[in-house]
Amino acid sequence: MESNGDTPEAHAAITPLPASVSARGWLVPIGGRMQSPDILTRFIDLCGGCDARIVIIPTASNEADCAVYYAGVFEPFHQQSAQVIPLLTRQDAAKPELLQAVADATGVFFTGGNQLKLATMLGGTPMATLLRARYAAGMPVAGTSAGAAFLSDHMIAFGEEGSAPRAAMVTTVVGLGLTERYIIDQHFRERDRLGRLVTAIAYNPVMLGLGVDEDTAAFISPDDVMHVVGTGAVTVVDPVNLDGSAILEAVPGTPLELPGMTVHVLEPGSEYDLTQRPATA
Amino acid sequence: MESNGDTPEAHAAITPLPASVSARGWLVPIGGRMQSPDILTRFIDLCGGCDARIVIIPTASNEADCAVYYAGVFEPFHQQSAQVIPLLTRQDAAKPELLQAVADATGVFFTGGNQLKLATMLGGTPMATLLRARYAAGMPVAGTSAGAAFLSDHMIAFGEEGSAPRAAMVTTVVGLGLTERYIIDQHFRERDRLGRLVTAIAYNPVMLGLGVDEDTAAFISPDDVMHVVGTGAVTVVDPVNLDGSAILEAVPGTPLELPGMTVHVLEPGSEYDLTQRPATA
Numbered sequence: 001m002e003s004n005g006d007t008p009e010a011h012a013a014i015t016p017l018p019a020s021v022s023a024r025g026w027l028v029p030i031g032g033r034m035q036s037p038d039i040l041t042r043f044i045d046l047c048g049g050c051d052a053r054i055v056i057i058p059t060a061s062n063e064a065d066c067a068v069y070y071a072g073v074f075e076p077f078h079q080q081s082a083q084v085i086p087l088l089t090r091q092d093a094a095k096p097e098l099l100q101a102v103a104d105a106t107g108v109f110f111t112g113g114n115q116l117k118l119a120t121m122l123g124g125t126p127m128a129t130l131l132r133a134r135y136a137a138g139m140p141v142a143g144t145s146a147g148a149a150f151l152s153d154h155m156i157a158f159g160e161e162g163s164a165p166r167a168a169m170v171t172t173v174v175g176l177g178l179t180e181r182y183i184i185d186q187h188f189r190e191r192d193r194l195g196r197l198v199t200a201i202a203y204n205p206v207m208l209g210l211g212v213d214e215d216t217a218a219f220i221s222p223d224d225v226m227h228v229v230g231t232g233a234v235t236v237v238d239p240v241n242l243d244g245s246a247i248l249e250a251v252p253g254t255p256l257e258l259p260g261m262t263v264h265v266l267e268p269g270s271e272y273d274l275t276q277r278p279a280t281a
Numbered sequence: 282m283e284s285n286g287d288t289p290e291a292h293a294a295i296t297p298l299p300a301s302v303s304a305r306g307w308l309v310p311i312g313g314r315m316q317s318p319d320i321l322t323r324f325i326d327l328c329g330g331c332d333a334r335i336v337i338i339p340t341a342s343n344e345a346d347c348a349v350y351y352a353g354v355f356e357p358f359h360q361q362s363a364q365v366i367p368l369l370t371r372q373d374a375a376k377p378e379l380l381q382a383v384a385d386a387t388g389v390f391f392t393g394g395n396q397l398k399l400a401t402m403l404g405g406t407p408m409a410t411l412l413r414a415r416y417a418a419g420m421p422v423a424g425t426s427a428g429a430a431f432l433s434d435h436m437i438a439f440g441e442e443g444s445a446p447r448a449a450m451v452t453t454v455v456g457l458g459l460t461e462r463y464i465i466d467q468h469f470r471e472r473d474r475l476g477r478l479v480t481a482i483a484y485n486p487v488m489l490g491l492g493v494d495e496d497t498a499a500f501i502s503p504d505d506v507m508h509v510v511g512t513g514a515v516t517v518v519d520p521v522n523l524d525g526s527a528i529l530e531a532v533p534g535t536p537l538e539l540p541g542m543t544v545h546v547l548e549p550g551s552e553y554d555l556t557q558r559p560a561t562a
Contacts, residue, residue, distance in 0.1 A: 090523075090524075114529065116484065116528065116529050117529060119484055119485040120483070120484065120485065120486070120528060120529060123484075123485035123486045123487040123520075124485070124486040124487040124488075124520055124521075124523075128487065153434065153461075154435070154454075154455055155485075157484065168452070171449070171452060172453065172454065172455075173435075173453065173481075173484035173485055174435055174453075174484060174485035174487060174488065175485070177461070177487075180434075180458070200454075202401070203397065203400055203401065203404075203438065203454035203455060204400040204401065204404035204405070204436075204454055204455035204456070205401070205404045205405040206404040206405035206409065206455060206458075207405075207455065239404075239405055240405075242371075242405075243371075247397065247401060248395065248397050248398060248401060
């Protein structure tokens with residue numbers, strides 16, 4: 001159960017993530033409870049400012065008035081063309097008129113709710129394929145709360161609270177897959193989720209964890225420089241110096257010893273290069 | 282909890298997986314307890330026959346004599362150059378001489394054991410990066426049992442037995458990532474794993490499930506035609522016709538209603554196009 005810091009595997013080198021070569025879009029996970037005007041204005045700017053055509057996808061929500069709510073959130077900033085599309089079933093995700101709306105958009109925004117609704121309703125559909133293609137071609141994509149979790153390939157579906165990593169405290173499933181580099185968690189410090197994010201990374205220390213606080217956004221550029229915007233922080237969990245992992249021998253529910261996991265807490269205004277990963281922000 | 286077959290989301294169209302455009306290698310998951318000479322001879326042929334230089338990676342195993350055992354398995358077919366490399370720690374996965382062995386190989390074979398050992402020891406290391414690059418450039422990669430599970434991006438780490446899918450009965454983590462198209466399970470019918478594979482697919486119906494029986498191999502060509510070799514079967518779980526999912530409302534441990542999941546059981550000698558997915562094999 002114990003990991004020995006003196007073992008030969010301590011501090012083995014990890015290959016840096018490769019630099020981006022694509023012209024893909026900005027990726028903007030938001031930690032939920034979005035209130036700062038900075039977040040939406042910056043996202044709208046990325047989508048073309050006055051010329052932005054933003055599609056809001058309300059699939060994650062269980063609330064009947066979700067569409068009305070989010071239209072109201074965007075309205076002060078962008079009265080003309082934030083459009084909530086009625087994408088609520090798997091059949092909707094193949095409808096030509098909804099596909100056309102996304103094909104014509106200059107940006108997409110996923111609302112909050114339950115990220116498993118997004119995965120089960122959109123997974124394997126023409127809409128998911130189109131969203132991936134549009135993002136790869138440069139369209140910015142944002143999501144808040146459940147919508148943030150859904151953006152990545154490995155998505156946290158559910159887990160337990162607490163700052164100590166414990167074996168089997170987190171369940172990841174397949175997300176939209178816009179990025180393979182990050183696992184994203186949200187409501188991060190408010191719901192005490194460091195433990196589950198570290199645990200998710202510990203199973204295979206190839207990805208970075210990004211824990212996004214409420215009313216906070218991680219604006220990730222196409223070349224993987226992250227800009228923190230809002231009133232909270234983004235916590236980066238980096239396994240670069242992780243020693244051999246004790247997760248193999250760990251009994252579910254007991255604390256995990258994981259010497260060498262690196263954690264950066266980055267405040268609004270920070271820029272952080274997620275490829276080079278400098279020791280200081 | 283119930284799914285209604287009359288809901289609008291029933292039988293929504295699913296986009297076919299895109300055809301392969303790369304010159305990547307053959308992918309060969311083997312279901313464990315490999316005995317048929319056909320499996321190894323075919324794999325050795327793909328790796329260059331008499332000129333093959335095969336590297337065996339024993340990282341998954343807990344057995345001290347694993348290297349000796351697998352050298353003996355290959356020896357009758359390929360005396361000259363099946364080389365077991367001592368890749369047992371994260372530090373090993375950065376050693377120049379071991380990286381050179383894989384750089385010079387014409388094929389790689391992962392032994393059985395525990396797939397979480399593979400993920401925790403190789404994840405994020407130079408060796409994992411090299412293996413992905415060599416496979417992308419055309420090198421065949423095989424794995425048996427745990428070594429088969431590890432090949433894909435979403436890897437089944439552990440789960441429960443039984444043919445009925447039940448919510449939360451399976452845990453997937455990050456694997457080596459040679460393919461994003463398949464989730465692979467092994468010892469498939471022997472350990473009654475249909476339920477856990479179907480459950481893994483149900484969370485996000487974008488991937489196909491491949492359940493590989495013992496002493497059976499799925500030889501998957503670079504253009505995603507699968508050839509079944511050995512004495513058992515390969516079970517393909519295809520969500521193409523999956524109705525809206527009940528997994529959202531399901532209580533962990535209770536049976537999942539998942540109308541429309543398609544299952545093909547393919548016997549040795551079968552060829553199956555995993556891109557076009559014809560209704561008959």
